[in-house]
Amino acid sequence: xxxxxxxxxxxxxxxxxxxxxxxxxxxxxxxxxxxxxxxxxxxxxxxxxxxxxxxxxxxxxxxxxxxxxxxxxxxxxxxxxxxxxxxxxxxxxxxxxxxxxxxxxxxxxxxxxxxxxxxxxxxxxxxxxxxxxxxxxxxxxxxxxxxxxxxxxxxxxxxxxxxxxxxxxxxxxxxxxxxxxxxxxxxxxxxxxxxxxxxxxxxxxxxxxxxxxxxxxxxxxxxxxxxxxxxxxxxxxxxxxxxxxxxxxxxxxxxxxxxxxxxxxxxxxxxxxxxxxxxxxxxxxxxxxxxxxxxxxxxxxxxxxxxxxxxxxxxxxxxxxxxxxxxxxxxxxxxxxxxxxxxxxxxxxxxxxxxxxxxxxxxxxxxxxxxxxxxxxxxxxxxxxxxxxxxxxxxxxxxxxxxxxxxxxxxxxxxxxxxxxxxxxxxxxxxxxxx
Amino acid sequence: xxxxxxxxxxxxxxxxxxxxxxxxxxxxxxxxxxxxxxxxxxxxxxxxxxxxxxxxxxxxxxxxxxxxxxxxxxxxxxxxxxxxxxxxxxxxxxxxxxxxxxxxxxxxxxxxxxxxxxxxxxxxxxxxxxxxxxxxxxxxxxxxxxxxxxxxxxxxxxxxxxxxxxxxxxxxxxxxxxxxxxxxxxxxxxxxxxxxxxxxxxxxxxxxxxxxxxxxxxxxxxxxxxxxxxxxxxxxxxxxxxxxxxxxxxxxxxxxxxxxxxxxxxxxxxxxxxxxxxxxxxxxxxxxxxxxxxxxxxxxxxxxxxxxxxxxxxxxxxxxxxxxxxxxxxxxxxxxxxxxxxxxxxxxxxxxxxxxxxxxxxxxxxxxxxxxxxxxxxxxxxxxxxxxxxxxxxxxxxxxxxxxxxxxxxxxxxxxxxxxxxxxxxxxxxxxxxx
Numbered sequence: 001x002x003x004x005x006x007x008x009x010x011x012x013x014x015x016x017x018x019x020x021x022x023x024x025x026x027x028x029x030x031x032x033x034x035x036x037x038x039x040x041x042x043x044x045x046x047x048x049x050x051x052x053x054x055x056x057x058x059x060x061x062x063x064x065x066x067x068x069x070x071x072x073x074x075x076x077x078x079x080x081x082x083x084x085x086x087x088x089x090x091x092x093x094x095x096x097x098x099x100x101x102x103x104x105x106x107x108x109x110x111x112x113x114x115x116x117x118x119x120x121x122x123x124x125x126x127x128x129x130x131x132x133x134x135x136x137x138x139x140x141x142x143x144x145x146x147x148x149x150x151x152x153x154x155x156x157x158x159x160x161x162x163x164x165x166x167x168x169x170x171x172x173x174x175x176x177x178x179x180x181x182x183x184x185x186x187x188x189x190x191x192x193x194x195x196x197x198x199x200x201x202x203x204x205x206x207x208x209x210x211x212x213x214x215x216x217x218x219x220x221x222x223x224x225x226x227x228x229x230x231x232x233x234x235x236x237x238x239x240x241x242x243x244x245x246x247x248x249x250x251x252x253x254x255x256x257x258x259x260x261x262x263x264x265x266x267x268x269x270x271x272x273x274x275x276x277x278x279x280x281x282x283x284x285x286x287x288x289x290x291x292x293x294x295x296x297x298x299x300x301x302x303x304x305x306x307x308x309x310x311x312x313x314x315x316x317x318x319x320x321x322x323x324x325x326x327x328x329x330x331x332x333x334x335x336x337x338x339x340x341x342x343x344x345x346x347x348x349x350x351x352x353x354x355x356x357x358x359x360x361x362x363x364x365x366x367x368x369x370x371x372x373x374x375x376x377x378x379x380x381x382x383x384x385x386x387x388x389x390x391x392x393x394x395x396x397x398x399x400x401x402x403x404x405x406x407x408x409x410x411x412x413x414x415x416x417x418x419x420x421x422x423x424x425x426x427x428x429x430x431x432x433x434x435x
Numbered sequence: 436x437x438x439x440x441x442x443x444x445x446x447x448x449x450x451x452x453x454x455x456x457x458x459x460x461x462x463x464x465x466x467x468x469x470x471x472x473x474x475x476x477x478x479x480x481x482x483x484x485x486x487x488x489x490x491x492x493x494x495x496x497x498x499x500x501x502x503x504x505x506x507x508x509x510x511x512x513x514x515x516x517x518x519x520x521x522x523x524x525x526x527x528x529x530x531x532x533x534x535x536x537x538x539x540x541x542x543x544x545x546x547x548x549x550x551x552x553x554x555x556x557x558x559x560x561x562x563x564x565x566x567x568x569x570x571x572x573x574x575x576x577x578x579x580x581x582x583x584x585x586x587x588x589x590x591x592x593x594x595x596x597x598x599x600x601x602x603x604x605x606x607x608x609x610x611x612x613x614x615x616x617x618x619x620x621x622x623x624x625x626x627x628x629x630x631x632x633x634x635x636x637x638x639x640x641x642x643x644x645x646x647x648x649x650x651x652x653x654x655x656x657x658x659x660x661x662x663x664x665x666x667x668x669x670x671x672x673x674x675x676x677x678x679x680x681x682x683x684x685x686x687x688x689x690x691x692x693x694x695x696x697x698x699x700x701x702x703x704x705x706x707x708x709x710x711x712x713x714x715x716x717x718x719x720x721x722x723x724x725x726x727x728x729x730x731x732x733x734x735x736x737x738x739x740x741x742x743x744x745x746x747x748x749x750x751x752x753x754x755x756x757x758x759x760x761x762x763x764x765x766x767x768x769x770x771x772x773x774x775x776x777x778x779x780x781x782x783x784x785x786x787x788x789x790x791x792x793x794x795x796x797x798x799x800x801x802x803x804x805x806x807x808x809x810x811x812x813x814x815x816x817x818x819x820x821x822x823x824x825x826x827x828x829x830x831x832x833x834x835x836x837x838x839x840x841x842x843x844x845x846x847x848x849x850x851x852x853x854x855x856x857x858x859x860x861x862x863x864x865x866x867x868x869x870x
Contacts, residue, residue, distance in 0.1 A: 085854075088850055089850060089851075089854055091850075092847045092850035092851050092854075093851070095847050096847055096851060103557055106547060106549070106558075106559075107559070112541060114541065120804075121791075122538055122804065122805050122806065123541075124541075124542070124806075124821075125780065125783070125789070127784055127785070129817065129818050130784070130817065140856065143855050144851065144854065144855070145851055145855065176854050176855075212817045212818040213818050227666075230665075231662075231672075231673055231815075233818065234815075234818040234819060237666075238666055253866070255866070256863070256866045256867075259859055259862050259863040259866060260863050262859035262862075262863070263857070263859045263860045263862075263863040265859070266857060266858070266859040266860070267857075297858060297859055298856070298858045299856075299857075299858065299859065303859065341835060342835075345560065345833070348560070348831065349562055349565070350562070350829075350831075351831045352831065352832070353831065353832035353833075353834065354560070354831050354832065354833050354834070355834050355835075356556075356833065356834065356835035357835050357836065359836045359837065359838050359840075359841035359867050360834050360835055360836040360841065361841075361863045361864060361866070361867060362863070363845075363848050363852060363860040363861070363863045363864040364834065364836060364841065364844045364845065364848050364864060364867075365832070365834050366848070366852070366860060367847065367848040367851045367852065367860075367864075368844055368847045368848050368851065369555075369557065369834045369836070369844055370557050370834075371557060371559075371832035371833075371834055372832065375832075376829075380666075380669075381829070381831070382564065382565065382647045382829075383564050383647040383648050383668065383669040383829060384669060384829055385829045385830035385831075386559075386830060386831075386832050388830070390825075394785075394811075394816070394817075394818060394819055394820045395820035395821060395823070396783065396785075396786045396787065396788060396789050396816070396820075396821075397787065397788035397789065397800070397806035397807065397810070397821050398780070398788075398789050398791065398806075399788065399789070399790050399791065399795050399799065399800050399804045399805075399806055400776060400777075400790075400791035400792050400795055401792065401794045401795040401799060401804070402794065403794050405794075406794035406795065406796075406799065409799045409803050409804055410796075410798075410799065412527045412530050412531055412802065412803045413798050413799050413801070413802040413803050415523055415524060415526075415527035416524075416527050416528070416531060416579065416580055416802045416803065417798060417801070417802065419520075419524055419527075419579065419611050420578050420579070420580065421575065421733070421734075422698070422701060422702075422734075423701070423732060423733045423734065424694055424697035424698045424700070424701040424732055424734065424738065425698045425701070425798040425801060425802075426798070427694050427697075428691070428694040428695050428697070428698040428796045428797070428798045429796060429798040429799060429802075431688070431690070431691045431694060431796070432691075432794050432796060432799075
């Protein structure tokens with residue numbers, strides 16, 4: 001064990017800021033070859049519709065479908081998936097879905113209005129999007145939890161039609177993913193993937209209705225395609241690698257913290273797991289736990305690489321400083337493994353999700369606590385939010401002027417419009433000024 | 436007057452759907468030359484900071500600044516602008532700002548949480564972004580109302596530092612724009628523009644702090660730069676040409692409706708103004724008003740081109756059908772110039788802002804009614820909302836499990852994690868299962 005398992009840093013080091021920046025540095029690679037492949041696929045699907053989708057699907061997923069019909073999962077197949085998983089798995093999906101639904105209902109926004117003294121009414125009308133597309137990756141990255149986390153908020157929002165696309169390489173589909181779709185209330189499942197699936201959802205084809213928004217994770221082709229159609233349709237965030245930041249007071253079982261760090265590190269080699277603690281001896285203990293437990297993981301190679309290249313155990317002066325560092329990082333997942341996490345909460349300015357106390361590991365939030373596991377990565381918690389019901393609702397401003405109100409407002413509008421050399425604006429307002 | 440002033444359509448025509456689609460068709464031109472110029476500017480500013488910003492500003496805006504200091508508008512200059520406009524203008528800006536502020540306060544979201552039977556606490560913590568950049572175009576497109584509409588919601592949200600950038604070609608700045616910035620509470624004004632200003636805000640330089648979000652309109656260079664930095668920072672929507680859809684029952688003064696249509700058409704040649712009415716004779720009257728009033732407009736050339744190429748007077752069977760057509764268009768501005776607009780409101784599914792009744796012309800919403808004038812264009816009201824306080828706030832999920840709650844949830848998480856072959860997730864949860 002001469003090799004470093006994980007970087008050790010001390011916030012009091014003079015070069016700490018720089019070393020932390022280096023540790024956090026991550027930039028999505030924009031690949032011009034990928035971009036040009038994706039551009040072609042988008043163009044083909046836009047101009048040739050279903051025919052292009054079929055061709056790409058047969059080619060990339062090694063299918064031999066003659067028509068789009070063959071790529072649609074029927075309602076029966078979907079229901080059938082519920083019997084192809086164990087009763088324990090089904091129960092777990094159902095409990096998770098119900099908890100996610102119940103939490104997300106709190107996010108529903110409702111229309112509001114108020115009336116001014118002169119009778120003018122102002123407000124905002126909230127409505128759901130009509131059609132949403134949910135992208136689910138194929139193969140091993142095909143996560144049922146991801147289906148629940150994306151589909152349930154859309155249905156809580158009241159989306160009319162939720163279409164899920166999931167590639168079935170060699171015709172293979174995960175029964176857990178289909179079962180999750182059935183439980184979450186997905187309206188339609190089509191076994192297509194890649195940029196061709198994004199294009200079909202964004203532009204519409206003969207058999208697939210154009211959607212208003214596309215959500216869900218995907219590989220670089222999917223992410224590039226989503227970025228390209230952004231504006232035509234809405235998209236969710238384009239996620240970077242997953243990360244966890246744990247603030248610990250040094251009193252949680254070190255094995256627990258090591259495993260919490262692993263639960264991030266096992267995702268992929270770019271994932272990032274960082275622990276902040278004021279107690280250097282505790283950091284030693286966690287490092288020992290890491291050394292002992294890491295080899296016991298089935299995904300230990302991935303976790304080892306992730307911890308070695310992107311992980312860190314950081315000694316801070318006190319919990320106060322830990323919070324400061326955390327706010328600078330704006331982590332996707334923040335675990336407050338301390339005695340009184342509520343004391344810290346008001347000081348947390350930027351974080352995707354905050355896991356409070358020793359009994360709240362990130363894994364619970366990933367699956368079934370209720371809140372969403374689609375969270376802002378790579379410091380974007382500074383300006384973005386967990387996926388939620390609000391991502392599937394939109395607002396219309398409401399303005400209804402009384403004659404008296406219009407007369408007064410028109411005088412103001414007239415002055416401003418004329419200052420902007422927009423005469424028709426001014427005259428349109430002036431017609432509504434009384435005598 | 437042999438030339439067509441404005442297209443006349445009838446929703447009962449067999450080719451109506453197709454003709455409407457042709458009328459609405461609009462796609463933003465992505466210009467590869469612009470993209471490559473912008474890429475270079477972004478790269479220069481990212482790597483060379485202030486020096487690059489200075490060079491580009493001196494070059495493009497014909498300035499001769501030696502340092503960034505010379506490009507900063509001082510607090511005194513800002514305050515001074517209030518004395519360089521007429522008292523009537525100042526009053527109008529103040530009334531508008533106050534009404535916008537008062538409306539937007541209704542949009543403030545607050546943190547919430549709830550406790551489950553076993554003591555587990557779930558919720559969402561809402562906080563404001565720290566730093567926001569507001570882009571304001573220079574020259575004639577430098578609209579004070581746009582400063583109010585972007586700055587006020589950001590300050591209502593509680594943004595710590597709002598930096599406004601506005602180019603000053605040949606050193607010239609609009610006093611109305613500076614006055615609006617002073618009244619809206621903008622924290623800092625820097626006279627830079629173009630892609631270099633977007634880059635400075637997105638990446639930060641020696642003198643300009645990196646912001647979390649960039650909002651505000653701009654030309655194709657600005658829009659291209661915003662699209663390129665999207666992800667690094669948040670951006671608002673990238674707007675298409677402005678549009679209005681008027682639904683009229685045929686009982687509003689035709690001159691009023693003609694002028695309401697002009698108030699959109701005068702913006703630019705791509706702007707779109709459409710009227711829907713079940714009464715063909717009324718459409719004739721509006722067409723006559725258009726013919727008579729159009730030549731009296733100072734911007735009559737722009738309005739004439741806009742109406743001729745993109746405008747339409749459309750005969751519908753009834754108001755019901757008008758609402759259907761409107762929902763298909765998902766207009767930025769929707770005027771319900773009818774006797775009882777409240778009856779129609781629940782049927783309106785997609786619209787940026789809804790102007791209800793004969794006394795509510797769009798112009799009032801553009802300046803001072805209270806709601807925002809930054810609205811989703813080109814049918815994007817299907818999935819996006821007016822700019823609002825919510826665009827400057829973000830959310831963090833809160834999860835605090837009791838020991839009992841953690842034990843139960845961990846059992847569910849363990850099953851799901853193992854189904855996804857994420858063993859560390861499962862084991863992290865399993866540590867929290869009691870005995």
